Amino acid sequence: MSLKYLHTMLRVQDLDKTMAFFNLLGLREIRRRDDDGGRFSLIFMAAEGDEDCPVELTWNWDGDTGLPSDSRHFGHLAYRTDDIYALCQHLMDNGVTINRPPRDGNMAFVRSPDNVSVELLQNGDALPKAEPWASMENIGHW
Amino acid sequence: MSLKYLHTMLRVQDLDKTMAFFNLLGLREIRRRDDDGGRFSLIFMAAEGDEDCPVELTWNWDGDTGLPSDSRHFGHLAYRTDDIYALCQHLMDNGVTINRPPRDGNMAFVRSPDNVSVELLQNGDALPKAEPWASMENIGHW
Numbered sequence: 001m002s003l004k005y006l007h008t009m010l011r012v013q014d015l016d017k018t019m020a021f022f023n024l025l026g027l028r029e030i031r032r033r034d035d036d037g038g039r040f041s042l043i044f045m046a047a048e049g050d051e052d053c054p055v056e057l058t059w060n061w062d063g064d065t066g067l068p069s070d071s072r073h074f075g076h077l078a079y080r081t082d083d084i085y086a087l088c089q090h091l092m093d094n095g096v097t098i099n100r101p102p103r104d105g106n107m108a109f110v111r112s113p114d115n116v117s118v119e120l121l122q123n124g125d126a127l128p129k130a131e132p133w134a135s136m137e138n139i140g141h142w
Numbered sequence: 143m144s145l146k147y148l149h150t151m152l153r154v155q156d157l158d159k160t161m162a163f164f165n166l167l168g169l170r171e172i173r174r175r176d177d178d179g180g181r182f183s184l185i186f187m188a189a190e191g192d193e194d195c196p197v198e199l200t201w202n203w204d205g206d207t208g209l210p211s212d213s214r215h216f217g218h219l220a221y222r223t224d225d226i227y228a229l230c231q232h233l234m235d236n237g238v239t240i241n242r243p244p245r246d247g248n249m250a251f252v253r254s255p256d257n258v259s260v261e262l263l264q265n266g267d268a269l270p271k272a273e274p275w276a277s278m279e280n281i282g283h284w
Contacts, residue, residue: 003189003223008217008218008220009219009261047144052194075198079148119148
């Protein structure tokens with residue numbers, strides 16, 4: 001019985017903010033369904049060439065009060081990048097808090113607008129340690 | 143700046159129960175790290191041939207009281223299967239509640255031992271409607 005992973009789905013409060021966040025990471029909308037009857041939208045986003053593993057965003061047009069402000073239960077989404085410093089700089093320049101800076105040139109954590117934890121990992125060997133990252137403190141948790 | 147999806151991580155309370163659940167679905171352990179110092183284990187599980195999209199289970203040996211009993215914020219993991227009836231029967235025979243039975247021959251939802259929602263989708267066209275599924279009621283939510 002063959003099994004194939006399809007996607008991870010996240011419920012979001014503010015679709016525009018969330019799509020902007022994933023856009024900053026490098027994901028683009030690859031598929032979308034707006035359901036007038038159910039008053040919800042499903043948006044699938046993935047990086048170019050990575051369409052097999054999208055994240056699905058579920059947005060209820062009339063809000064979703066059941067969403068916790070933080071969810072430790074759900075761990076994180078993880079993405080690999082070719083230049084973790086460039087990506088973190090790009091995120092920071094656009095107002096994203098780097099909760100766990102890539103001090104080691106290898107790993108960082110940020111949060112989506114809904115506080116979903118997103119792990120970033122350097123492709124291949126860790127980059128040489130470099131400022132401002134090497135001496136940057138953690139902010140909050142992730 | 144290329145980006146590659148790596149995994150979705152879930153924190154679990156009971157590693158044995160959770161691995162048994164994902165085993166029932168058809169996932170196997172593909173990579174594992176037991177950290178004596180940090181007293182945690184990371185277990186990556188994937189279906190055969192689907193190793194690019196694993197789920198990562200994080201298990202803290204001394205428990206994790208921060209886990210909510212339910213997490214609406216996190217949506218679900220989704221898997222495609224070649225025979226949704228056979229898979230649901232297999233799960234049910236092993237004590238898994240089918241929260242949303244595949245009445246339509248296409249879609250079902252179950253929960254992991256930590257109440258993580260897991261969506262199952264039939265590969266290709268929906269199967270012809272069939273009992274006991276067609277008249278099976280929902281149980282709880284997902």
